Amino acid sequence: MTSPLLTQVAPAIEPFALSPGPEARAALRPGMDVREVAWPFTEVDITDLDAFIDRWPTWLANAANGQLNQPSTMPEQPTQGTWR
Numbered sequence: 713m714t715s716p717l718l719t720q721v722a723p724a725i726e727p728f729a730l731s732p733g734p735e736a737r738a739a740l741r742p743g744m745d746v747r748e749v750a751w752p753f754t755e756v757d758i759t760d761l762d763a764f765i766d767r768w769p770t771w772l773a774n775a776a777n778g779q780l781n782q783p784s785t786m787p788e789q790p791t792q793g794t795w796r
Contacts, residue, residue: 726782727751740795750787752794 727750730736739747756764774780 749791
């Protein structure tokens with residue numbers, strides 16, 4: 713996501729993917745950047761797929777029906793330390 717603290721352009725609060733590279737690296741380093749991690753890195757545990765199965769099909773179904781809402785805040789979930 714692009715930081716809402718930027719005043720140059722009124723950013724939309726909208727998560728998006730980044731490929732590995734300088735922009736993704738900047739989003740992960742300590743301190744502020746124009747890009748932030750919007751959702752914690754979450755390991756998929758193949759012995760307990762309940763959270764994964766509940767989350768993704770629901771998002772996909774809501775999106776297909778035009779019912780997926782934009783997040784009201786970013787990041788959507790606490791992300792501190794989930795990638796280190």
